[in-house]
Amino acid sequence: MELSNLSQHLFWDIDKNKLDSEKHKALIIERVMNRGNLRDLNILLQSYDIDVIKREIVNAGYLDKKTLNWAAFFFNLKKSDFKCYTKIQSNQVHWNF
Numbered sequence: 001m002e003l004s005n006l007s008q009h010l011f012w013d014i015d016k017n018k019l020d021s022e023k024h025k026a027l028i029i030e031r032v033m034n035r036g037n038l039r040d041l042n043i044l045l046q047s048y049d050i051d052v053i054k055r056e057i058v059n060a061g062y063l064d065k066k067t068l069n070w071a072a073f074f075f076n077l078k079k080s081d082f083k084c085y086t087k088i089q090s091n092q093v094h095w096n097f
Contacts, residue, residue, distance in 0.1 A: 002047075006032065006040050021047065029056040034067050059083050 010031045
């Protein structure tokens, strides 16, 4: 996988040249899904098998609400199948605006 083709803003806090596409696939997939653009998503889909992306995104620690809704639709899953969704539901919120 050519990480150099992914948007620079996805890895602003780390040296993406030190990333291993297999060893760090969870980080790469989560960053692209949360913050990537359509070009980044296409690179991701070309680089990893759809089942690998699905498995990693379901186990992601955090997805914003829009990404969660889109991923649930795209992978034909329920939001409750996602680890980040069940984690959010277990956190009590004092003020829910």
